[in-house]
Amino acid sequence: MKNELVVLDLNQTWSVVDCPPGVKPIDCSWVYQIKRRPDGSVERYKARLVAKGFTQKEGVNFLETFSPVVKPATIRLVLALTSMKRWPIHQLDVNNAFLHGDLSEEVYMTLPPRISSSHPNQCCKLLKSLYSLCQSSRMWYKKLSKLLISCGYQQTLSDYSLFVKIIDAEVSVLLVYVDDIILTGNSIFEMVTIKSILNQHFKIKDLDTLKYFLSIEVAHFAQEISLSQRKYCVDLLENSSLLGAKPASVPMDSSTKLHQDNSPLLSDPLIYRRLVGRLLYLTTMWPDITYATQQLSQYMASPTESHFRVANWVLRYLKSNPGRGLFFSRDSFVHICEFSNSNWAGCPDTCRSLTGYCFFLEKSLISWKTKKQSTIARSSTEAEYRALANTT
Structure with a gap:
């Protein structure tokens, strides 16, 4: 002082x-x-x-x-x-x-x-x-x-x-x-x-x-630079009392489809909001939890116990390898490529499509995102658009 x-x-x-x-x-x-x-x-x-x-x-x-x-x-x-x-x-x-x-x-x-x-x-x-x-x-x-x-x-x-x-x-x-x-x-x-x-x-x-x-750990090697958030991840697991939990092999069960269900509301929604907020920051170096985190972040206003269980599943996935991160190879060329995909009407609450994309700089993953589209595309409209495009 x-x-x-x-x-x-x-x-x-x-x-x-x-x-x-x-x-x-x-x-x-x-x-x-x-x-x-x-x-x-x-x-x-x-x-x-x-x-x-x-x-x-x-x-x-x-x-x-x-x-x-x-x-x-x-x-x-x-x-x-x-x-x-x-x-x-x-x-x-x-x-x-x-x-x-x-x-x-x-x-x-x-x-x-x-x-x-x-x-x-x-x-x-x-x-x-x-x-x-x-x-x-x-x-x-x-x-x-x-x-x-x-x-x-x-x-x-x-x-x-x-x-x-x-x-x-x-x-x-x-x-x-x-x-x-x-x-x-x-x-x-x-x-x-x-x-x-x-x-x-x-x-x-x-x-x-x-x-x-x-909170990003940067390690320099002869063949690559690696990025991870191991300490941040371990602290998150410790604060959530899940350091001894059984690890999960995937960030989200493929059969799980989140929606505003009728399960009991959480007694303290701040716990859920704080957890999802920290998961959002983890997506800085964990692209594989981006979709699960995007799904969880839609129910911040009124989270239920089922939403909280899915959030804990994501934590169990982090437990499988807290030091996982990104690797930037030194033997690469400056070449950008992009992949994208959409899930038509993937949101059960709003019937809006979900879009995801990722950008690579040769072998290095540099940008990614999963978001809900702002507008609804109806199948009939899409069919008319395709027909018009084929005729012109």
Whole structure:
């Protein structure tokens, strides 16, 4: 906590002023977190002073919100290219990232706990963003993107958190996920240069070769790069008390067809919603549970005991091999192929079709999805369309 206050003071995050008439400052509090390594051991203890941004009012003390979150498909694509091209890939962590953003709105906050003032009715006028402010992530991203663009990087339109710099045959790629940065490319000089520039402006922590990112474990081998979420998966099984359960060979029984049945409703639906939410995050590296998770996510509003049993079946499938994941071969070519399929009127509740697709970069699976179609296609309409297409 002392270290955090020193950083806030050096950063000139606020100035202590008299509270303006009619202004109610937002509150703040301390949040404590234990950062762990992939093996579960303690890496460091963190203390953060956070503002209670949920009390802010739009149009009064914040205008817009945005968080730089790179898409999972973009991460997989970049890692697949890195494996094929045998590029080095490094991870950077920005120290106190949200404290670097400059505020354009007037935001007042109460004095932090255990800090008092000799004058009554005083508060903190925030000059720079603070954790949990509604606009803090947007202001940090604005400052970072402005710096990267000034260094010659271009922001991609398909993913605003992906920055690319190409000069002749030299390529540099930078991914941003809030305050975590992945850096790769074929120019060692450019990687060293951008690291130095980022450190001058923000003070970064160079974590060297990418090994652990967003609960994703990255292993580098001579023939491939492997990705898994083993620790996340084991923690999920432990929290669900299913570490000793009998493993299942498939993520969902082929005879099971979920619908809004008449079985008893769950007494605590939050357990189901929390479980399905964590399964949705697991689909980042587990494409084979995507269909089952898509089916389960349709009944978040009123889950029943039968839905919960199917969710537990998926957990039993995870138990069969928690370390399963994706493999990006180094002996591949940049060739994209796609597979898709549809299940006509597959949803028993709405009679809508289910569509699924997946994209491969040669041997590497980089993107997939299962979703319910937004419209209903009737068989008679499809027949007329086919007849019209044949005649024309």
